Amino acid sequence: MMRLPWFDYRAPRTVAEAAKILAGEGPGAMLIAGGTDLLPNMKRRHQTPKVLVSLRGIPSLKSFSNGSGVAFGSGLTLTEVIRNEKTPTALYQAAAQVATVHLRNSGTLGGNLCLDTRCTYYNQNHEWRKAIDFCLKKDGDICWVATASKRCVAVSSTDTAPALIALNAKVILEGVPGQREIPVENLYRNDGIDYLSRKPDEILTQISIPGGWESTYWKLRRRGAFDFPILGVAIALQFSSEKIIQEARVALGAAASRPFLLEKASEFLKGKKLSDDVIAETSTLIASRAKPLDNTDMDLYWRKEVADDFAGYALRELRGDDMRATRLRIARFAV
Amino acid sequence: MSTQGKLRVIGKARRRVDGRAKVTGLTRFADDIVLPRMLHCRLLRSPHPHAEILEIITGKAEKLPGVHLILTGKDFPVTFGIMPVAQDEYPLANGRVRYVGDPIAAVIAKDEQTATEALDLIEVKFKQLKTISNPEEALQNPEPRIHDYGDQGNIHRIQSYEFGDVDEALAKSDHVFDDLFFYEGNTHLPIEQHASVAAPDGEGKLTLWSSTQVPHYIHRALARALQMPASHIRVIACPNGGGFGGKCDLHNHEIVVSRAALKLGRPVKICLNREEVFYMHRGRHPVLMRMRTGVTKDGKLTGMHLQTLLDGGGYGSYGPASTFYTGVLQTVTYELPRYKFDACRAFTNKPPCGPKRGHGTPQPRFGQEVQLDKIAEKLKLDPAELRLNIVAKPDTLTANWLKIGTIGLAECIRQATARSDWKKKFRKMGPGRGIGIACSSYLSGAGLPIYWNKMPHSGVQLLADRSGQVTVFCGATEIGQGSDDVLAAMVAEVLGMDPYDIRCVTGDTALTPVDLGSYSSRVTVMMGNAAIQAAEKLKAQIAEAAGEQLEVIPSRLSFSDGRVFVTENSNKSLSFKEAVEFAEVKFGTLGAVGSYTPPRAPGRYKGAGVGPSPAYSYSACVVEVEVDQATGWIAVPKIWIAHDIGRTVNPVLARGQVEGSVYMGLAEALMEEQVFRRLPPKMSHALVHKIPSLLEYKSPTSLDMPEIDTILIEDPDPNCPFGAKEAGQGPLLPVMPAVANAIFDAVGVRIDELPITPDKVLKALELKAAGKNPRVGPERFPLVPYPKSIFVLPPWEGGDGKESKRDDAVAVV
Amino acid sequence: MAAVPQRVHLKFLVNGEETPVSFAPYKTLLEVLREDLNLTGTKHGCELGECGACAVLIDGEPHLSCLVLGVECEGRRIETVEGLADGAELHPLQAAFADLGAAQCGYCTPGILMTAKALLDKDPNPSRETIKEAISGNLCRCTGYQQIFEAIEEAAVRMKP
Known part of the structure; x- marks a missing residue:
């Protein structure tokens, strides 16, 4: 049986207390919320924190508020996010396609945003990684995906982040000195190792999403459950009454070490109607930014080739096309 | 066998006799066993694919508090292997490792956590050796040899058989189809990870509980590996949490915990983690195939020449049998006048391959059925009609001297096509939608055991006493397929009892008569026949005593509903319990045994032992697909499967076996692959399993499974108990080619290799759009030094089943 | 430490x-x-x-x-x-699983039974699609899932008051 290494367990009751423990313990301490990402990693010895600081017992992280937009406490589980009727479409579709029912019951929205980057050379047992003499991300010197690369190219595999980026969401990070709010896209760095701009003693406490968007999220993966995305396309639009796009935000997930906003494609959509030509052109623009590497499931060239199709699905759905049959074939359930 | 009268148990849909235990969590799997003073074992495995071990330093690990024992190769001087001709493994490496994951040392400690910590403290010094990563490399590099035995260089087995002059047959054919196919390897992936507990008993003898499908073979092999008399070893097969062929070998860890328990005088447990299960493997061989088939213009087969190249991995395992199975069953489905079969299994530095559901036969079946589709396309024939016209005849011999008994294949084709509305759909579903058909056949038990002997393949012992209870003992092993239920049903049917009143004691070498194990779909037929024989003997004794009491001759008695009564006057009756009491008075303590040995096969040439079976099952499968032409994305809305089962023992379980086979076949068709990764050779020697996890080795979830329409075709086979043939492997075989054929119907591209993934479909669609051959599959077959064939004349060319000279053939028109 | x-x-x-x-x-x-x-x-x-x-x-x-x-x-x-059982009385899910072949080797069965119980506790009349989704996080290698779907449906029927 795969087992956790020994650790010391702390259960603060407030964010401030948690931040204080983090600051006091230094890099040996790690936060645990749902545990669905961290615990497998600990069992595989990717992370061996001396101290686990649990966020489970902090009531404020379970908050939800609904005003001009919505604000989710980071400790809400993905199931709670899905069940919330106020959850914007793209976030709902992203959260509903994370892993499995069980993992969504444990895993939190904050946890999914902070998900460790993934790579088929990294997400392996310690013994396996020993057999390749480890890799850049953990215990080794070489990135086996791109041996000339100085940077780890592990893939951002969070579903909810691209959806939240498209929705122009912000997160609050709270540390001992105080708190700051940043756009979700700024939470990430394009580095497979140091993939978050979160400071070590900061805690992601809240996610706030402005209202007014029509949004969608399309996820590419092999199976109808379990699998991480190998491409995630999130688009949020604001239309005029004549169906002219006023605001547009396009984001990609699982296409680099971070989820990111596609400014050019977003800009291109503004002031236009979603004609077939506009959809085709935007899809090409979007796909040009998907640069998959050979470190996830499915054939690399194929993933590159179908990116424009997935972008097209998303845009057509936002235009109002009936995409249910396509959805069902891709997602394997009604999302 | 005995099948007279109206059946009361056989054929009725029932809860399986072990059903309650399985839904209450009471079924005790090997890892559920906890014994007083039990210690825990973990294995240190090789990080190198091919290396010599120079030194193992265990001092630090020994000193870790809680560590009780460390074992290394020097504790195990004797080789083992499941087949007598492939005794090529050591429980712990003896100076050489042959794949990443090959066990080197074992730590036995107070708990698993401590044992794991100790593994990190063992230091091993290696000298790396050149790595062979695939069969082509094995052919090109006879040195260094992975093993110092085998047919040559890094070829483990190489052989050739020819049944009639195939070149001549092909030359006379209207068309010859020459195709290459590749079937990627894949693994069993039982959800239960292998576990074993070994414990010395009060007399110092050894008991091993293990997740094994073959306790008898383990018992024999363990006696050799431990150099201990078999009488001092007891092997108990726990119910398996899925087997599928993956628990058919003697495994390193079973020997290691046995030795450790004997040395320490305490129980020792091991449970592999998921990555280790991938290393244990013994799964589907990757096979490259070349298939040349001659046909007449109306679609009759004239001859076939099949060549296979198997990637065997680092050890022999069942490889010699697997090698045969990549060819021997090509003849039992359709009429095939002449047949040539060349096979070669290479050693490579990867986990060893062995038997997985269908053992060696799904690979050539995929090729044959896709090729038949190509033949039908070329000859402008309906592929279902083409098959119906060439279905093998009952009670005939095949070109390679296999005896076909009953064959319900034509009815399978008719039903599967009727239920799927085949005629209205084939070539008519519109762009991106298609339907495909394929057929198959499989053994109902291998005709020979894996070690040569003439003893029974299955034995059953019955106990009945004055309490009215009946206990049935048999070495057969419950791996989920319903072995215990079949056993109880057979006995209950004969004795007129309720199957739930029968106690089954199975899979225990100390208590149960030998049964060779749960593999090759042998249990229903062999155990069933033995059980009927034992039950009939017991029944005769009881009837004789009861007849005296009821004052009728025994032949006028019936056994039913727990009573023994005069057939024409059911008021004259005894309860079963009373009848047993009288029998016990008359005969003393009651008991009966039954046994079963398969009929002798007609083939007399060397190698004729692989392929014969008491009966062959048949299946026809129709698959509907939707293919997105822009992405190659594949969806499967529905599958129809008709299976010739002979007779259904319990329809609930039979359907489960068929649907489970379809599931696994679809998984192999679309996603499962056991693939390896080599790092840039200039930088690393590594050759690792690419995805040894349940997340990345893809197996379908409930959302990925289409609806399955299962049709059971009943045509009782006289060699089988109440006519029942196998159902657990055969229905897997036609699924993969039916998927490939459906994809061709949908979008006009051929994917001649498995798995069929969207990227391959898209690539083929792009070739099609560019006006090129719309096919993705292997492009070449390497030069393999197959030997001169063993030549055997087919039965209809004057042969006698023995090897003969080529010119013995009488003139055939 | x-x-x-x-x-x-x-x-x-x-x-x-x-x-x-x-x-x-x-x-x-x-x-x-x-x-x-x-x-x-x-x-x-x-x-x-x-x-x-x-x-x-x-x-x-x-x-x-x-x-x-x-x-x-x-x-x-x-x-x-x-x-899950009420004394000697099997839970309707257990009985249906045993009767309808939803447990072959029985190894994934406890996990699926518990998951299905949570489903039926919330939704006494789940559609086939809802059932498929609910147990999509439980791998089974034996059944092909169909008999599991049927058993959950049957249990839902048997649980009706």
Whole structure:
């Protein structure tokens, strides 16, 4: 049986207390919320924190508020996010396609945003990684995906982040000195190792999403459950009454070490109607930014080739096309 | 066998006799066993694919508090292997490792956590050796040899058989189809990870509980590996949490915990983690195939020449049998006048391959059925009609001297096509939608055991006493397929009892008569026949005593509903319990045994032992697909499967076996692959399993499974108990080619290799759009030094089943 | 690591019974159930959240016990397959699974039963699609799932008042 290494367990009751423990313990301490990402990693010895600081017992992280937009406490589980009727479409579709029912019951929205980057050379047992003499991300010197690369190219595999980026969401990070709010896209760095701009003693406490968007999220993966995305396309639009796009935000997930906003494609959509030509052109623009590497499931060239199709699905759905049959074939359930 | 009268148990849909235990969590799997003073074992495995071990330093690990024992190769001087001709493994490496994951040392400690910590403290010094990563490399590099035995260089087995002059047959054919196919390897992936507990008993003898499908073979092999008399070893097969062929070998860890328990005088447990299960493997061989088939213009087969190249991995395992199975069953489905079969299994530095559901036969079946589709396309024939016209005849011999008994294949084709509305759909579903058909056949038990002997393949012992209870003992092993239920049903049917009143004691070498194990779909037929024989003997004794009491001759008695009564006057009756009491008075303590040995096969040439079976099952499968032409994305809305089962023992379980086979076949068709990764050779020697996890080795979830329409075709086979043939492997075989054929119907591209993934479909669609051959599959077959064939004349060319000279053939028109 | 206690002593609520238990604090709920409470009905196939075999109900919702820290279960309501039957009377799900072939090897069965129980507790009339979704986090290698769907549907019928 795969087992956790020994650790010391702390259960603060407030964010401030948690931040204080983090600051006091230094890099040996790690936060645990749902545990669905961290615990497998600990069992595989990717992370061996001396101290686990649990966020489970902090009531404020379970908050939800609904005003001009919505604000989710980071400790809400993905199931709670899905069940919330106020959850914007793209976030709902992203959260509903994370892993499995069980993992969504444990895993939190904050946890999914902070998900460790993934790579088929990294997400392996310690013994396996020993057999390749480890890799850049953990215990080794070489990135086996791109041996000339100085940077780890592990893939951002969070579903909810691209959806939240498209929705122009912000997160609050709270540390001992105080708190700051940043756009979700700024939470990430394009580095497979140091993939978050979160400071070590900061805690992601809240996610706030402005209202007014029509949004969608399309996820590419092999199976109808379990699998991480190998491409995630999130688009949020604001239309005029004549169906002219006023605001547009396009984001990609699982296409680099971070989820990111596609400014050019977003800009291109503004002031236009979603004609077939506009959809085709935007899809090409979007796909040009998907640069998959050979470190996830499915054939690399194929993933590159179908990116424009997935972008097209998303845009057509936002235009109002009936995409249910396509959805069902891709997602394997009604999302 | 005995099948007279109206059946009361056989054929009725029932809860399986072990059903309650399985839904209450009471079924005790090997890892559920906890014994007083039990210690825990973990294995240190090789990080190198091919290396010599120079030194193992265990001092630090020994000193870790809680560590009780460390074992290394020097504790195990004797080789083992499941087949007598492939005794090529050591429980712990003896100076050489042959794949990443090959066990080197074992730590036995107070708990698993401590044992794991100790593994990190063992230091091993290696000298790396050149790595062979695939069969082509094995052919090109006879040195260094992975093993110092085998047919040559890094070829483990190489052989050739020819049944009639195939070149001549092909030359006379209207068309010859020459195709290459590749079937990627894949693994069993039982959800239960292998576990074993070994414990010395009060007399110092050894008991091993293990997740094994073959306790008898383990018992024999363990006696050799431990150099201990078999009488001092007891092997108990726990119910398996899925087997599928993956628990058919003697495994390193079973020997290691046995030795450790004997040395320490305490129980020792091991449970592999998921990555280790991938290393244990013994799964589907990757096979490259070349298939040349001659046909007449109306679609009759004239001859076939099949060549296979198997990637065997680092050890022999069942490889010699697997090698045969990549060819021997090509003849039992359709009429095939002449047949040539060349096979070669290479050693490579990867986990060893062995038997997985269908053992060696799904690979050539995929090729044959896709090729038949190509033949039908070329000859402008309906592929279902083409098959119906060439279905093998009952009670005939095949070109390679296999005896076909009953064959319900034509009815399978008719039903599967009727239920799927085949005629209205084939070539008519519109762009991106298609339907495909394929057929198959499989053994109902291998005709020979894996070690040569003439003893029974299955034995059953019955106990009945004055309490009215009946206990049935048999070495057969419950791996989920319903072995215990079949056993109880057979006995209950004969004795007129309720199957739930029968106690089954199975899979225990100390208590149960030998049964060779749960593999090759042998249990229903062999155990069933033995059980009927034992039950009939017991029944005769009881009837004789009861007849005296009821004052009728025994032949006028019936056994039913727990009573023994005069057939024409059911008021004259005894309860079963009373009848047993009288029998016990008359005969003393009651008991009966039954046994079963398969009929002798007609083939007399060397190698004729692989392929014969008491009966062959048949299946026809129709698959509907939707293919997105822009992405190659594949969806499967529905599958129809008709299976010739002979007779259904319990329809609930039979359907489960068929649907489970379809599931696994679809998984192999679309996603499962056991693939390896080599790092840039200039930088690393590594050759690792690419995805040894349940997340990345893809197996379908409930959302990925289409609806399955299962049709059971009943045509009782006289060699089988109440006519029942196998159902657990055969229905897997036609699924993969039916998927490939459906994809061709949908979008006009051929994917001649498995798995069929969207990227391959898209690539083929792009070739099609560019006006090129719309096919993705292997492009070449390497030069393999197959030997001169063993030549055997087919039965209809004057042969006698023995090897003969080529010119013995009488003139055939 | 001297500060880390070798064992912790906590109280869980297991299958309706207040259950004191002492275990090494690195253990997940799965390990505590199987090794410290001898409730071996809960199975394991990967211990990494990739198969669903270890699913149990915590406060009525299905979770993977392999990814729940034992130290976080104090006072929580845990239901395992051992608590599913009412005395000798099988839960309708158990009876339907046994009757309709939903358990072949039986290894993934406890996890699926518990997941299905959570479903039926919430939705007494689930559609086939809802059932498929609900158990999509439980891998089964034997059945092809169809008989499992049917058994859950049958249990829903049998549970109707």
